[in-house]
Every structure is written in C-alpha cells, then in structure tokens.
Amino acid sequence: MFDHLKAQPQDKILQLIQMYREDARDGKIDLGVGVYKDATGLTPVMRAVKAAEKKLWEVETTKTYTGLAGEPAYNAALCGMILGDVVPMERVASVATPGGTGAIRQALELIKLAAPDATVWLSNPTWPNHPSIIKYLGMKMAEYRYFDAETRGIDFGGLMEDLGRVQAGDVVLLHGCCHNPTGANLDAAQWDAVVRLLAEKGAMPFVDLAYQGFGDGLDADAAATRLIAKSFPEVLIAASCSKNFGIYRERTGILIGIGDAGGKGVLQGNLNFLNRQNFSFPPDHGARLVTMILEDDALTADWKAELEEVRLNMLTLRQSLADELRRVTNSDRFDFVATHRGMFSRLGLTEAQVVRLREEHAIYMVGDSRINIAGLNARTVPLLAAAIAQVS
Numbered sequence: 001m002f003d004h005l006k007a008q009p010q011d012k013i014l015q016l017i018q019m020y021r022e023d024a025r026d027g028k029i030d031l032g033v034g035v036y037k038d039a040t041g042l043t044p045v046m047r048a049v050k051a052a053e054k055k056l057w058e059v060e061t062t063k064t065y066t067g068l069a070g071e072p073a074y075n076a077a078l079c080g081m082i083l084g085d086v087v088p089m090e091r092v093a094s095v096a097t098p099g100g101t102g103a104i105r106q107a108l109e110l111i112k113l114a115a116p117d118a119t120v121w122l123s124n125p126t127w128p129n130h131p132s133i134i135k136y137l138g139m140k141m142a143e144y145r146y147f148d149a150e151t152r153g154i155d156f157g158g159l160m161e162d163l164g165r166v167q168a169g170d171v172v173l174l175h176g177c178c179h180n181p182t183g184a185n186l187d188a189a190q191w192d193a194v195v196r197l198l199a200e201k202g203a204m205p206f207v208d209l210a211y212q213g214f215g216d217g218l219d220a221d222a223a224a225t226r227l228i229a230k231s232f233p234e235v236l237i238a239a240s241c242s243k244n245f246g247i248y249r250e251r252t253g254i255l256i257g258i259g260d261a262g263g264k265g266v267l268q269g270n271l272n273f274l275n276r277q278n279f280s281f282p283p284d285h286g287a288r289l290v291t292m293i294l295e296d297d298a299l300t301a302d303w304k305a306e307l308e309e310v311r312l313n314m315l316t317l318r319q320s321l322a323d324e325l326r327r328v329t330n331s332d333r334f335d336f337v338a339t340h341r342g343m344f345s346r347l348g349l350t351e352a353q354v355v356r357l358r359e360e361h362a363i364y365m366v367g368d369s370r371i372n373i374a375g376l377n378a379r380t381v382p383l384l385a386a387a388i389a390q391v392s
Helices: 012-022 047-059 072-083 099-114 129-136 156-163 188-201 218-231 261-278 285-295 297-329 351-361 380-391
Strands: 092-098 119-124 140-145 171-175 204-209 235-240 252-258 344-346 370-372
Touching: 047 285, 047 297, 072 092, 072 218, 072 235, 072 252, 072 285, 092 099, 092 261, 099 129, 099 204, 099 235, 099 252, 099 261, 119 129, 119 156, 129 140, 140 156, 156 188, 188 218, 204 218, 218 235, 252 261, 252 285, 285 297, 297 380, 351 380
Parallel strands: 119 140, 119 171, 171 204, 204 235
Antiparallel strands: 092 252, 235 252, 344 370
C-alpha cells in the first residue's frame, strides 16, 4: 500500500528552519519562524502563564477527558475576550481546538458539511496553510487582491472589485488583525466598506484571529472581528492563544460559530461532531491556563501588562528598522515597515535577493521576503538594514 504514496511538497517555512539549524556560521539571523522572541532570542514563558501553571499543579486533581467542546469556562472566557458584548451568547456556539490551525480546519470541515459547493475566498497573499487545507479538502477556492507590491499597502480598489464578484453563500476568509504575511491592515473606514459589501452580497465572513494583542492592543485588534460579528447573521471565527499567551506548543485555540439563536443547538452539535471525528476531545492544559489567567484579576492584569510589553517591543523594532533602512538606502522605500502591524512584514525583495541574504549574510527569511519582526533585536537591526542595502 505505501508504495503508492507520493512524496508531498515540503513546507517552505519548515524547510527554512532546517536550513537555519544546519548553518554553522556565527551571527546567523532567523527571520522566518513565526514566533515571538525577546532580545536574547528566547521565546519566553509569560509570567502569568508560569503562575497559573504553578497553581494548576497544586489544585489539579484529575487528567480525565474534558468535554467534546472543551471546558465551558474556557470557551466563555475566550468568547468574551474576542467578542466583548457585541453578540448575545444565545447566538454563539464554540469548541476548543488544537491551536488556531485546528480551528481553521474544523471551520472548513463545517463549511464543507453545510455547503459543499460554496467557494472560499482568500486574500492574495495569505497564510500558506489556508489554501493548503482547502485544497486538501477538495473545496472550491478563489482569491481577492489584497497587497499592493508597489506601495506595500492595501490594494483596496482591487480588493473591492474582486469581492464584488462574490456570490451569495460564498465564504470570505478575512484576517482579523496583523495580516499574515504582509503586516498591512485595513483601516476602520475600509473595514466598514468591506462589511457593507459582503452583507449586500450575502456572503459569510470567516475570520482568522491569530494575533489579537500584537497589533494595536487587545480591544483595538478585536474591533474588526466585533464589527463583523454584529453585522452578519452567520459568522465563523478561528482564534489562537499561541501568540498572545505565548503557549505555542500547548496548541490552544477556539472555533466560534455565530448564528440564529434558534439554531444554536444544531450548530453546537455539529461542531461537537467534527471534534469527535477528528480528535475526540481537545487538549486542555493550555486552555486551563488561559481560563485561570482570564478569571483571576491579578493574573489578567499581569498578562495584559506583559502582552503590552511584547507589542510595544515589536513597534519599536519596526520603527528602528524603518529608520535604519532610510539611513543606509537614503530613500523612504522601506518606511512602510513602521506602519505595518503584528509580527510580519513583506519587504518587497526579489527571491534572488532573499537567496543572497541567506548565502552571503546568513539572514534567513521566507522566499517572498516576509520577515518576522520579532526575530530582530537592537544588535541585528543595523545588520539586516546593511545587508538589504547591499543586495537591493
């Protein structure tokens, strides 16, 4: 049987990780992996997470399964953090998932179950796992323009023109904040226009919210998602705790479905069913920590304070890189880096220039020149800027 298997294409980011590990040069710089790093290059365990883990060790009495949907307290805490009070909970169904990727997979499975002929629209570009999972599931897919390669901002005219072709019943996947891979985000007026258009077209929004708190703050980063949630009869939201709680390896996510209050039972039942088919019960350790933090005022305050430190550090790195690139290139072509938000920006370098950065300077980034801002520090910002000036 295994003789009939075909080799699968390698994930480009995972391939980049391996290349970086095998590079023996001192001073190499990893800007490819999408994890937050502090000034020492470490992805730290947040203070509130450590405190919650210590408390959990003291009070936990069982390791038995959680429910199919996860623990109700976790779901309620995450729904509150994401949605605020914009949607009555009578309309909200949710399930805990293995990370944000698990939530995306379950959402797509639900769409396929409910509307197998629906087309899922993705921004161009988007996170590579989005189209990969959709193709694997055999679903219909289309793209809408998003990033302007010249301005390094939003191609809003192209975006609206393409979304104007969306059909009733189609699904439009939107990045709630901190767009991956570009870092370019819609402003409030643009979000209003997109919401009006999609509502007129009868489309269903599907929000990927992986970086809440990494852009402009917890509530500001949830603003677009909340606008969408209160503006449509049906919405799907896939969210992750990997970044904002720093619990990447705990695989902690949630899928939220918003529908009619009268149909909540059926929606919740289908979400539970899909969990059962794919992994039975969701992991609980990370979810338990998140719940403990969000239910304890002191832990919540400490977590928010550290998350703000993380956010401001990335903004400082953005401004420093933009300033240094302006100095060494004597141009404003990279000023956009300071205006983008989240972990990522796409620099606009060619693939050949990216290869030169890797081969000549031991600087690793994805082939489309997406960099992880959090992979930089005060020492490496000028090194990166000087290397970019050399190859571009």
